[in-house]
Amino acid sequence: MDDIAAIATNKVQSSFGTASATWSCWRAGRINFGLLKWPLASTLGGAGLGAFAVTIVYTRWRMVLLPVLQIAIALYFLFGPKASDEDAHARLTPLAYSTVAGGGHRFL
Numbered sequence: 001m002d003d004i005a006a007i008a009t010n011k012v013q014s015s016f017g018t019a020s021a022t023w024s025c026w027r028a029g030r031i032n033f034g035l036l037k038w039p040l041a042s043t044l045g046g047a048g049l050g051a052f053a054v055t056i057v058y059t060r061w062r063m064v065l066l067p068v069l070q071i072a073i074a075l076y077f078l079f080g081p082k083a084s085d086e087d088a089h090a091r092l093t094p095l096a097y098s099t100v101a102g103g104g105h106r107f108l
Helices: 003-027 037-057 059-079 095-105
Strands: none
Touching: 037 095
């Protein structure tokens, strides 16, 4: 399996998990979609740019970079700060989050 197919498979799996969590939270009344219109639009744009970037980046770089990034992410979640009640409140405004949502995580 080539690396782009592996990335696509992983993205499809994570999309179903995200959709399931979103559906549950929406039904419980925990999501205000009015506040999320810009972050959602930004994420959609970032996803498109990320998909395009994957097609133009040299394959050898992807084969080296992706495992390194995955290991770094695993180490962060293993040794990084744990979630607490302090994390339950938003630290970013919807506009600031839109910037992060649209660009930052699309390269992973």
